Amino acid sequence: MNQRLGIEHDFEARIFGQGRNFFHIENWNRLHTLLRRMLKLSLLYRPGQRAARRIEIRRNEFRLEHLPEAFEGYTLLHISDLHLDMAPDLPDALIRAIAQAGHYDACVLTGDFRVRTFGPYRSAIDAFARVRPSIDKPVFAILGNHDTIRMAPEIEDLGVRMLLNEAHEIRRDGASIFLAGVDDPHYYRADNIEKAADPIPAGSVSILLSHSPELYRHAAYADFDIMLSGHTHGGQICLPGGIPLTLNARCPRAFGRGYWRYHRMQGYTSAGSGVSIMDVRLNCPPEITVHRLSRLPAQ
Numbered sequence: 001m002n003q004r005l006g007i008e009h010d011f012e013a014r015i016f017g018q019g020r021n022f023f024h025i026e027n028w029n030r031l032h033t034l035l036r037r038m039l040k041l042s043l044l045y046r047p048g049q050r051a052a053r054r055i056e057i058r059r060n061e062f063r064l065e066h067l068p069e070a071f072e073g074y075t076l077l078h079i080s081d082l083h084l085d086m087a088p089d090l091p092d093a094l095i096r097a098i099a100q101a102g103h104y105d106a107c108v109l110t111g112d113f114r115v116r117t118f119g120p121y122r123s124a125i126d127a128f129a130r131v132r133p134s135i136d137k138p139v140f141a142i143l144g145n146h147d148t149i150r151m152a153p154e155i156e157d158l159g160v161r162m163l164l165n166e167a168h169e170i171r172r173d174g175a176s177i178f179l180a181g182v183d184d185p186h187y188y189r190a191d192n193i194e195k196a197a198d199p200i201p202a203g204s205v206s207i208l209l210s211h212s213p214e215l216y217r218h219a220a221y222a223d224f225d226i227m228l229s230g231h232t233h234g235g236q237i238c239l240p241g242g243i244p245l246t247l248n249a250r251c252p253r254a255f256g257r258g259y260w261r262y263h264r265m266q267g268y269t270s271a272g273s274g275v276s277i278m279d280v281r282l283n284c285p286p287e288i289t290v291h292r293l294s295r296l297p298a299q
Contacts, residue, residue: 004149004183004190008118035278048237048280053089055097055273058289060259062226062266063296067205068175071293076207077104077135078289080230081144081272083115084127087279091130094273097288098134104290106170107135109160110230111144111184111211113151115276121147125154132158140168140179144211144231145187146276163209165192167199177293180224181209186231186249191215197222205293213255213269220265227267228291232256234271238283 039045077098084091114124132139139160143152152162161168163181170177178200183190193208193215200206208215208224212231219227234257235244247256254260260267271287 004188008148008188039278039280044282045280048278048282052275052279052281052286053093055093055286055288057097057101058258058270058287059292060268060289061292061294062268063294064205064225065296066203067293067295068172068177069295070173070175071177071205072295074172074177074293075104075106076228076291076293077101077107077137078110078228078268078270078291079107079273080110080211080270081112081233081274081276082109082128082131083112083124083146083272083274083276084131085123086115086275090274091127094131094288095134097273098131101288101290104137106137106179107139108179108209108228109139109141110209110228110270111142112146112230112272112274112276113144113155114146115274117146117187118148121151125151128155129158132160140181140209142181142209142211143184145184147184149183163196165190165195167196167206177205177207179207179209182215184211185215186212193218193222197224212249213251213260213267214249216251216255216262216265216267219267220262224265226291227265228270229267230270230272232269232271233276233281234258234269234284234287236272236275236281236284237278240283242283244284 113128114121141160141162156162164183167178167180180196182196185191206224207226208219210229213229232247232249238244257269257271273286273288
């Protein structure tokens with residue numbers, strides 16, 4: 001924790017340098033103002049705000065040959081990039097979406113609870129406290145590049161198991177799978193995959209939560225079966241057809257949204273349920289995702 005606090009103290013508000021990207025648009029407030037003005041002049045701001053409240057329910061399946069029979073059909077509700085303090089009505093939009101998601105066995109949150117990258121965070125915690133009762137299953141979470149480590153104890157006080165470079169065993173009918181999480185790999189670079197993977201027995205089904213998909217190589221070489229991420233917002237503001245202008249992540253564009261695969265590891269990058277920089281989405285709907293695990297018959 002002290003290491004993360006020290007990094008935050010030295011680097012949290014930088015626009016250039018630090019992290020995996022040289023330029024950090026999320027920290028440049030003057031540019032945010034300019035972009036908002038441009039969208040308002042183009043009459044796209046209000047439609048974009050309405051689109052940001054229409055959270056879609058996505059469904060995805062991961063098929064694994066070595067999945068224990070007890071976990072056939074096990075489901076994870078994946079929520080990412082909540083940024084709940086961007087606007088007062090965003091928690092209500094997320095609550096409505098969760099109510100429509102149907103059955104799930106556990107929920108995973110892949111970071112970015114607040115909208116700012118530094119400064120006060122109380123409004124983000126209070127907004128998440130409004131959402132938390134709507135999630136009626138065990139909840140696991142990691143931090144994103146917008147989150148301070150100071151938030152972790154208060155999030156845990158709301159009944160969330162934080163996974164900060166550690167793993168958790170999920171047991172069902174005498175069988176197990178492992179859920180691991182790393183601290184933010186994008187800006188703070190506080191991730192430690194080796195530490196998170198160390199307690200996972202060889203051959204076990206393992207799922208990694210990483211805020212950004214940028215760790216895809218490291219995760220695959222650490223023998224994770226599945227990697228769940230967010231961070232990119234799918235572009236948030238896209239050209240028609242969902243073509244992102246930027247993904248703000250150093251990874252293949254195919255890994256910037258939805259299902260992807262790297263060697264034997266499968267992955268999914270959520271477009272996120274919230275908004276950042278501007279309270280709008282264009283050609284890129286917000287989402288929450290229900291992932292289903294199923295057994296792939298042996299060849």
